[in-house]
Amino acid sequence: MVQASDDEGRRLHYGEFYGLRDAPDGAGVVVGNCQAESLRIVVDGPGTPTVRVPPVHEIAPSDVPLLHRLIARASFLVAQPVRDDYHDLPLGTRQLRALLPAGARAVTVPIIRYTGLQPFQWVLRVPEVPELPPYVDYLDVRELALAAGLPLAQRLDRVTVRAVADDALAELRRRESDLDVVASDLFSRPTFDHMRTVNHPGNPIWLGLGARVLEALGSRDSPTDPGRPLLAGVQAPREAWVADAWDLADEPTDFWLTAGERVAAAEVREAQGAWYRDHPIYVERAVGRLAPLLRRWRG
Template sequence: MTPAAEARRQHYAEFYDLAEHPAGATIVVGNCQAESLRIVLQSPEFPTVRIPPVHELTAEDLPHLDRLLSDVAFVISQPIKDDYRGFPLGTRQILARMAPTARGLTIPIVRYTGLHPFQAVIRDPALPEAPPVVDYHDVRELARAAGLPLPESLGRAAVRAIGEDSLTELRRREEVIDVAISDLFVQPSFDLMRTINHPGNPVWLTLGERVLSALGSAATVNDPGRPLLSSIIAPRESWVAAAWDLDTETSPDWVITGEPVTADAVQSAQAAWYHEHPEFVARAVRRLAPTLERWRAA
């Protein structure tokens, strides 16, 4: 076993049965957002077990997951499709394998574009390689690479329309979810989202309170005293702040692992990457056609 693999096993020691997990524990199943929720739920009154994100689970991990599912008191899960990545990791499948005495609860995957209307996440099976610097795309840079330049900013009405579309989609997804969070985004602010898919602490603390309430727990949420999901903080554009009437500090630049990185540096690196991968640019532009049309019409 490599040192990195051993370090990973120690990081998830209770999951891999290298350490005893507490009685009456809870697991949170999902992507990187799941771990943030687990952190704010963790307390002596509401013990949790840290598990790998669902996209990292392998066939060798399934017995460890099933061992926990047979023993924990609560299983909290984001919506995951059946047979995810070829494994029985769908939400329905996971909850069906809980102990009869356990209780399941579903939470949303939180994604909101109203504060970063220029940003996109694109997973392309034909090109698993991520773009350089940050794993996010700027629709303006993508369009420029395709010879379809867009304006550098949007007006108030267009920003708010994008935000409303995103909020409507989040509400739609919550229709089959036990605990909702979309109401926080009726009047958005930058502390709610660090990128379009990395919520900030106010989201996790509120969602944690609602989860505990839904489970009938008297425990209180745990403020970790540090920002969660903060390894990448996207630009906070002044025109976006103006559209939402936010009196807050703005910046066109990124913050990556605590260090500022200029927007020009990111754009330059990704422009070169787009030049090397024109087939990706063509597919991305087709996929983002409605978004690009909104920008062109603004």
Template sequence: MTDDALTARRAHYAGFFGDLPRTDYGVVVGNCQAESVRIVLDSDDLTLLRVPPVYEMDAAEAARLHEVLAGASVLIAQPVKDDYHDLPLGTRQLAASLPASGRAVTFPVVRFSGLYPFQAVLHVPGTEEDPPIVAYHDVRTLAEAGGIPVRDALGAGAVRAEAADSIAELERREQQLDVGVSDLFAAPGFDLVRTVNHPGNPVILAIGDRVLRALGRPGAATDPGRPLLDAVHAPREDWVIDAWGLDAVPEPVWRVNSDLVDPAEIREAHLEWYRRNPDFVRGALERLRPTLERWRR
């Protein structure tokens, strides 16, 4: 990281790196969803420091996080395994640094594929970079790269089955957590998720309200008056809209930082990326094998 980038990062996370508040404060820890939860919960009654997402933290920042937690009253966290990235960033490890009077509340990483059945977020050991333009894999394009014919669209039954599987996985992960969200997706709509892992404001606000209840604190989450996690919107395909009977207009393009991007452009860029990363393709297709068998042409 350059000196300028480091200075900008420290300025962005000034509350984390600077002098700590003398009043009641806490932190929200996790991935990009955690920052959105922090935004709707930060208040005069409970200052929540902006901290880097765990996947960006280095050893010095992990050590600083433990220092911050030693004086915090609240840790609000998505589940992170012990020694994540070989750093003491596991949720249990972080909670252990709270003072005796501190409270820890956990909420899930939200992923729901019922509106974007072919969209996947995949990580294969040995391939650290993301594909270009959007960091989402279209299973149809990935299957094409592996020479596997799959359908271009799914029927209503298959769409609903994908949603049911997605909700069941959320329910499974929620069993060990303090806050759940799976019930929010019983009646899917595009206001709930912009991509498989970018929930909309209604979901973020519901998480915030439930976190406050779990903490035994009064009040409610506050809508910031702007869309959260708004940088990337996936296309809304007509067959998905039909499957759910939604009153929505199909959107055939991606929206990436307010730019409209043709899926064909992403498809070609990803196919080239797959050609340069054959190990990723093999590993990803192996992981997706049961899904691909269901969706074969």
């Protein structure tokens, strides 16, 4: 059997975007990072059909005319905030909104990050170090602090877990203050189903956010339940002290789930600790960038 190339597979996956299949009449577009596709799935319905497009960080220069042409005939645009000339391409939210035809609606939604359920975790890129820590793209502040020679607890008490969550919600409220739809209040009673990692929301968030987007678009439809977990390719360990802080009955886990495979949390910590020792610049920059979170951990 002949295997399709990665490029062919990508073109088939985004078939309507690349013109391999006809887009639905009156289709809209959802643009943003890796979260955008999950939102598109729950917004898509009989009254609000959509076209799947690549996440904005994967859009190549040759893709830009295709995206612009699609938006120029879209019935609506749902977009996360993207700065003008992102990656030196005209992909900013303001730039894309200007392409919409007369009468089309535009709705802005936040990029969601929340540390209340994984208060030990963050994802951080450092310009001087092109790669990220091994196994998963998430750092553990406990291993980071160990590599930096900083004293740090291995767990937080209930009050501090909730303080870390409050910090995250304050930042989310700040970023969503000038957007059309908000998400921060969806975390009033967080569970592990709400966030699989600090930047991968689960179905309760997508269905809640999708309902608000549909309302903002003037649709009376309910969000589409996909019948499967969304954005679930990577799932962090569930630590017992975090469950206790939120009065959750979930059994703790000591493994990561990546593409359906279990990887022991200890194995990830060991590999990342060795990586930090080999990348002191990453450790130095990360400690500086994560100072507020580290202060919570140091008490």
